Amino acid sequence: MGDVVVSMKGICKSFPGVKALDNVNFELRAGEVMALLGENGAGKSTLMKVLSGVYTRDSGSLTIFGKEYGDLTPNTARDAGIAIIHQELNMCSHLTVAENMFLGREFKSHFVLKNAEMEQEARKYLDELGVDISPRQIVGDLPVSKQQMIEIAKALSVQAKVLIMDEPTSALTSREIEELFNIIRRLKSQGHGIVYISHRLEELSHIADRITIMRDGQYITDGKYTDFTMDEIIANMVGREIKEKFPRVECEKGKKIFEVKNLNAGRLVRDINFSLYEGEIVGFAGLMGAGRTETTRAIFGVDPRESGQFFLEGREIIINGPKDAIRSGIVLAPEDRKKDGLCTKLSVRHNIALPNLDMICNKFGVLNSSKEEKYCNEAVKNLSIKTPNLDVDANTLSGGNQQKVVVGKWLVRNSRVVIFDEPTRGIDVGAKVEIYHLMNQLKKQGIAVMFVSSEMPEVMGIADRIIVMCDGRITGELNAKETTQNEILSFATAFEKKITGEDTGNGGN
Amino acid sequence: MEGKKQSIVSRLLEIKGMRAALTAFIGLIVIYVAFGLMNRQVFSTQNILNLLRSMSKYLLIGVGQSFVMITGNIDLSIGSVVGMSAMISATLMSHGMNPFLAILITILCGLIAGVVNGYLVGKFKLPPFIATLGTMFVTRGIAYIVNGNRNTDNIASGIGKEAGDAFQNFFYYAKVLGVFNTFWIALVVFVVFFFLLAKTQTGRHIYAIGSNVDAARLSGVDVVWTTTKAYLVSAFCSVVVGLILSAQAGMGNMDAGNMYEMYGVAAGVIGGVSPMGGAGLLLGTFAGAAVWQTLENGLNMVHAQVGIQRIVIGVIVVLAVMLDVILRSGNRKPKSK
Structure with a gap:
């Protein structure tokens, strides 16, 4: 294990109305993979944005390679050797690999680009990673996994010594994940420090050396990966007990109102079956990208579906567009209110x-x-x-x-089914409680409520029944009063096996 | 709600887009008076009547283009549909077809162009600039083809002097209550579409898809049909202008309506219709069309060169939009009362 390359102490960062980071400590050493863990909204991405200069911290100290930095900007962070590989890749898909790698710092002599030199340089870094990509290829023609490699090569070409990878495996196949892991191990052996953010806890054993766990913007713990059991990790990620914060009304569960049968729509909605009953709120839990929003959109007729039947109070209804859904009495309050919910003008x-x-x-x-x-x-x-x-x-x-x-x-x-998709995202606590009261009111009126939320305490506090999704499938159905967050999380991470167990080295210590 | 206590004036001002529309009206008065002081002829009854008649074309075009702009799109085919309509109607009449039937056929042809635009943009999601550029060329081509690549003969040669005069008088030369018919026709069309936009479900849907097409779709709005309706309104207005032009000339001119789509954009934009969609009042378009015509008329009356006229008009359009942008960025925060 190498020297400490990044040390963050007591980092605080507030946004209007939210304390996103509260006194967070973080340490990364050369030649290690540090897995940064936490639920959605725990502050992982915010912390890494502070490190890469996107956000300026409010207080706390930040040391990179022994040098204390004040307010980092993206440029100073880059010069200090920090590179971030974003979840959504930032590439100009119409340009070539070399053009992308040297975008904004092209080699030129007297206004004329030196393409050959750039291509040669690009090839050097691609070779260093051991990936077989021609610098002349158009980036948009390459699969996501290869684009990711180019991002990594680009990071190396600016002499980055610290690589932050935000959910790098979410769009990859198992083979591609293997390839990525090999590259990560190679980078590690060259002395790079790697911050690895992922929801797929099962990947950790293949790659992580140490872990840092965050929750609600706070640092919880860190240590060697092998010193933790999976249960401990989950318990630390989830932590709190705040069921009582949520107003709950008890209702008699009545007759079945709405049923979805064999719904399939793309990769993230696969073979969905469930029913909604009178007098209950059904929570849909899962990680981001689990297919919950896609499911609501498929039900509401926004996105095309491959198969699926809907029954409203026993009668089959045909939904070919939002109009049909609304006429039948099914309504959707969508996730992204600026994009889908409001006509802001x-x-x-x-x-x-x-x-x-x-x-x-x-x-x-x-x-x-x-x-x-x-x-x-x-x-x-x-x-x-x-x-x-x-x-x-x-x-x-x-x-x-x-x-x-x-x-x-x-x-x-007068709707029969109301679907809420992340209704409390980005709003303050008071408004949240009002939304909960509203859902309870609907429940009392005998309206079926489907409630998608990524905040587990909220789902557990408000829903009567919880359906957990992972990777486009329903992986579990739980009684909200009897379940635990750990149980939900284990269903939410029940990915179909993507990784073969052949390489179990946990980072090669 | 505190709204009940407010005076009518302040309630009117609260209507979105009303300020921009009123600003355009004030601009109109300023421009008119300014030209009048330079040349008293501007104030003459004859000139006012001419003004009203000439602005009618811009008003109609402006109404059509405003509908499309409020949906967040644009219609470049307006001028060509005007030309096509003038040519189809004049060709049919100069070959002796009953004027009513000729008008009906012309309207149908124009509406087909509107449906095509609506489907290309709404259903097939083509960029409106490209889709209507295509229909612009096609409809202009049709305008050329219908009478074998030449302008038509006098329509009276086909339907006789009496019917020909009746057609020309109805659309252009006759007066009702001392004002030229053309203006009344434009006014009726204006009022109907004003009502459609302000007071009906269709109007609301047009604003909604212009503001946020995703949210509108998720609220059950039929985006394809609503887009098509906006293009249909635009096409209909263009047809009426085409008929006016063929009545004015007594014949069909293949190049009639050239550049009119841009006059429509100018009228709308001067009156506060947002080219980005979602905002604007037809009242503003009315003011915009009047400003446009008053400028043209006034510059003529003071004997400005054509080149100067174009420059002044260009500058006014840019200033009007710039004013809007500045006012908006200044008004971004809600005023606390």
Whole structure:
């Protein structure tokens, strides 16, 4: 094990309304793979963004190769030898490998590019990694795994000594993962320090030397990977006991309202079967990219599906688009409110009215303003949306109130099934509780509530039944009152085996 | 809600896009008065009547283009559809077809262009600039082909002097209540589409897809059909302008309507219609068309060269949008009352 190359002590970082990092310590040594672990929102990415200069820390000290840095910028971080390989690769897909590697620092003599030299240089670093890619190939023609290698080669070409990899395996096949791991081992043996962020805990035994665990923006523990059992790791990641924070109402579970049978839609929705009942909230838990959002979109008819049947109160219904779903009484409050939920340039009134125009307009499609006013005022009152009036643009409201508009526009109708996709993301605690109350209210009214959330305590606190998804499949169904976070997490990480067990060396210590 | 206590004026001002529209009206008055002071003829009744008639074309084009712009798209085929309509109607009439039937056929042909635009953009997701560039060339080509690559004869030669005069008078030369028919026709079309945009489900859907097409789709809006409707409105307005032009000339001109799509963009933009979609009022388009025509008219009256006219108009369009951008960035934060 080598010298300490990165040392972060007491790092704090706040965003408006959120303390994203609270006194975090982190240490990386040369020639090791440090796995940075934690749930979604634990602060892993934020910490690494501080290290790579994307965010400036509020307080704390940051030492790289023995040199103390004040406010890092992306450029100083790069010069200090830090490189980050993002989850979504940042490549110009129409350019060649060499062009991408030297983008912004092209070799040239008197305005003329020296392509041959750049290609030669690119080949040198690709060879160093032992990957067989021609520097002249167009990046967009290469598979993601190869693009990732190019990113790594690019990092090496700027003399990076510390590589941060954020979920590098999420889009790779098992063979490609093997290749990546070989490269990581090679880099390690050359003395590079590697920070490895992954949700796939089963990968750790193949690659991690040490681990650092974070939770809620705080440093929890670190140590040698072999000193922890998997249960300990999960317990440290999950930690808290805050069920009581969530208001729960008890209802009699009634008759079946909605059933989904054999739903298939792309890679992330595979053979989904479940039912929703009167008087219960069904939580959908899982890691990011588990296919929960895709499932809601397939049900709502936004994305095309390969197969699947829907039954509403025993009768089969055909959903070929959101319009059909809405008419049948199924509504969706989508995940990304800026992208899918709100018309930000339109007023609160127009946003709330939009999906309900069929009720507001007469049979000739002419708007009835007083009816509209009535529905909108009801929505604003029921959800206590804080807005100066109905005519302000939706994007002038706070995040929580915007979310209430997204939800509120659906509650004007008499729906039978309400699907919430991450309804509390990015909103403050008070607004969260209001959304919970709203879901409870729907539950009491006998409306089936499907609730997708990545925050486990929330799912456990609000849902009656929890369906866990992983990699596009339903991997478990649990009673919220009896389950534990560890149990959910183990289902949420129940990936189909991607890695063969042949190389069990945990990093070659 | 505190809205009830506010005066009518401040409530009007709260309507989105109203400020931009009113600004354009104020600009209109300033420009008109300024030219009037330079040449008293500008204030003459005759000039006002001419102004109203000439602005009608820009108003119609502006309404069509505004509909499309509010959906976040653009229609480059407007001018060509105008030319095609002028040629089809004049060709049919100069060959003796009943004017009513000729008008009906012309409208149908124009609407087909609108449906094609709507489907290319809405259904096949072509960039609107490219899709309507294509239909622009095709419809202009049709304008050339219908009468064998030449302008038509006088329509009276086919349907007789009486019917020919009736057609020309109806669309261009006759007056009702002392104002030229052309303006009344444009006004009726304007009012109908104003109502459609402001007071109906279709109008709301048009704003919604212009603001956020994903959110609109997830709210159950039929994006393809709504886009098509906007292009249909644009095509219909173009057809009416085509008929006006063939009535004005008494014949069909293959190059009629050249560049009109851009006049439509200018009218809308001066009146505060956002080329990015989601915002704008037809009232603003009305003001924009009037500003446009008043400028053209006024510059003529003060004997400015054509080159100077173009430059002034170009500068005004850019200034109008710049003003809008500046006002908006200044108004980004909600005012606390």
